[in-house]
Amino acid sequence: MPDKLLRMARSAAGPVRRPVMLAIAGDSAAGKTTLTRGLVEAIGEDRCTALCVDDYHRYDREERKGLPFTPLNPQCNYVDIMEQHLQLLATGQPILKPVYEHATGTLGRPEYVVPKQFVIVEGLLPLSTKLSRACFDVRVFLAPPEEIRREWKVQRDCAKRGYAPEQVLEEMERREPESAEFIRPQRSHADIVVKFSPIAGRNDPPGTPLSAELLLRPTIRHPTLSHVLTDDVATAMHLKIMRDADGTPVDCLHVHGHAEREESRLLEEAIWADLADKGELPQKLGEIVPGQRSEPLAITQLFLLYHLVAAAQG
Amino acid sequence: MPDKLLRMARSAAGPVRRPVMLAIAGDSAAGKTTLTRGLVEAIGEDRCTALCVDDYHRYDREERKGLPFTPLNPQCNYVDIMEQHLQLLATGQPILKPVYEHATGTLGRPEYVVPKQFVIVEGLLPLSTKLSRACFDVRVFLAPPEEIRREWKVQRDCAKRGYAPEQVLEEMERREPESAEFIRPQRSHADIVVKFSPIAGRNDPPGTPLSAELLLRPTIRHPTLSHVLTDDVATAMHLKIMRDADGTPVDCLHVHGHAEREESRLLEEAIWADLADKGELPQKLGEIVPGQRSEPLAITQLFLLYHLVAAAQG
Numbered sequence: 001m002p003d004k005l006l007r008m009a010r011s012a013a014g015p016v017r018r019p020v021m022l023a024i025a026g027d028s029a030a031g032k033t034t035l036t037r038g039l040v041e042a043i044g045e046d047r048c049t050a051l052c053v054d055d056y057h058r059y060d061r062e063e064r065k066g067l068p069f070t071p072l073n074p075q076c077n078y079v080d081i082m083e084q085h086l087q088l089l090a091t092g093q094p095i096l097k098p099v100y101e102h103a104t105g106t107l108g109r110p111e112y113v114v115p116k117q118f119v120i121v122e123g124l125l126p127l128s129t130k131l132s133r134a135c136f137d138v139r140v141f142l143a144p145p146e147e148i149r150r151e152w153k154v155q156r157d158c159a160k161r162g163y164a165p166e167q168v169l170e171e172m173e174r175r176e177p178e179s180a181e182f183i184r185p186q187r188s189h190a191d192i193v194v195k196f197s198p199i200a201g202r203n204d205p206p207g208t209p210l211s212a213e214l215l216l217r218p219t220i221r222h223p224t225l226s227h228v229l230t231d232d233v234a235t236a237m238h239l240k241i242m243r244d245a246d247g248t249p250v251d252c253l254h255v256h257g258h259a260e261r262e263e264s265r266l267l268e269e270a271i272w273a274d275l276a277d278k279g280e281l282p283q284k285l286g287e288i289v290p291g292q293r294s295e296p297l298a299i300t301q302l303f304l305l306y307h308l309v310a311a312a313q314g
Numbered sequence: 315m316p317d318k319l320l321r322m323a324r325s326a327a328g329p330v331r332r333p334v335m336l337a338i339a340g341d342s343a344a345g346k347t348t349l350t351r352g353l354v355e356a357i358g359e360d361r362c363t364a365l366c367v368d369d370y371h372r373y374d375r376e377e378r379k380g381l382p383f384t385p386l387n388p389q390c391n392y393v394d395i396m397e398q399h400l401q402l403l404a405t406g407q408p409i410l411k412p413v414y415e416h417a418t419g420t421l422g423r424p425e426y427v428v429p430k431q432f433v434i435v436e437g438l439l440p441l442s443t444k445l446s447r448a449c450f451d452v453r454v455f456l457a458p459p460e461e462i463r464r465e466w467k468v469q470r471d472c473a474k475r476g477y478a479p480e481q482v483l484e485e486m487e488r489r490e491p492e493s494a495e496f497i498r499p500q501r502s503h504a505d506i507v508v509k510f511s512p513i514a515g516r517n518d519p520p521g522t523p524l525s526a527e528l529l530l531r532p533t534i535r536h537p538t539l540s541h542v543l544t545d546d547v548a549t550a551m552h553l554k555i556m557r558d559a560d561g562t563p564v565d566c567l568h569v570h571g572h573a574e575r576e577e578s579r580l581l582e583e584a585i586w587a588d589l590a591d592k593g594e595l596p597q598k599l600g601e602i603v604p605g606q607r608s609e610p611l612a613i614t615q616l617f618l619l620y621h622l623v624a625a626a627q628g
Binding site for chain 2: 056058060078081084088093094095096098106107108109112
């Protein structure tokens, strides 16, 4: 029935402005929300829609009890509906997003979500299928070292979700095989892999922010930084060519936790200078929690903002 | 970003078989569910998906209390999401359909719906927009006389939803302006308008089934019946040319409630004979409630089945 398709297409509203789509994938407590929060604040809520795609549960908590998989498993989720909703958002259309209530472990009233100019999608599985990946302009994977992630998860789940540390660690162990099978493979499909971690071999004083390591794949065009950064790894910020797991050359941008504000400002300006039509350099990036700031986080966020603005400019 | 669209399209699965879509629109208690039930039974649940599109509520019962409109009003519904879901079903894709719980008046866990070969969509507003109408192969509007509908609604809402007759009548009165503004105009967009009613001027004994009057618009090709039916209105079944409200010629098929089984069988065979590749004539149509059968309902259902099978055969 090609005529029906044609009628449907012709009856649809005229061409809609398609939003710029950013994916931030990563395991539980990998830092997705912290990274996203700063981006939304910099762009402004009037121009930015942020959503989490971890609500496409096929089963509620009660139903999952007898099942041989955790929510990390695609079989436990309506991945086809997640793909569908990502396509709809990517073409400027609203969705009725399912809502999973963490407090009760049940599925509740869905939420009407309209994509604004920028859409940031964070979650466990947004880069898990070919179709879902095709919906994004920029794909990010967060890959902190497992010991850092464990620390963050215990901290958050105990403080905000009322669990005991042993419970959290036990659950992480139970989920590990599915983390390995379904979450971590998304790393290879990211344009940018972000790793926040302490620098190996250094004994920075407690309270020093974690360093950021950004693996920059040539799957999208990154800002030119080789004129302001060298590959001298002894400096607080450097850019170094290396080989990706599959042998292709990639750049690796390092920003150490002890980098000075003055130093990082130069890098920020270089990143922003590469935009054709740049507004003011966004301020107030890098907030971990109110009052606690990290230069490496700020630069990571600015780097993603660069890509969002560049994609919007076509 | 045409490239993103292209990537999305190319990443999607190959061409899916598109289901045949039938809309049954009409006001509350117009007989939509009774009509649908027989169709699903005749086709078989393995080949037929039936759904009601009255669950796209923007507000729950509590939130509606202060609002100046009833659920009949498009403003009270996510009509854009209903359109979206109809398009998805029409192109063979699953949806996560919202669910309104009548018992509590709240929105609950959405339901995963996969379109089978035939999709029957009943509800208050499935023909209310140009885009929603474009999703259907066959569009039906149920238009019983208001006094019949009132009787049916009081009967059902008191028996099944625990209301008192005065409450039901009061609510109908409150809804009347929106019935006139939003529900009844869909009649003009139907390929077939079905009216079950007693025959004016006849005093059939109580228990005589209602007659069916099918207005057949030339917007789709109907089975040829003029060789078995005349326009002699004194007979129990007749076919009569008349002018539609806008002046275009339409056919009007009448099946009286007192039609004999033998007589109606001839008509059924004539309807079915018009199919290129006909299976067996479906039996057991026309059930109003278990044990109570109506020839006019049976023929109406068969007529719709003809259209479903014809559309499937292209």
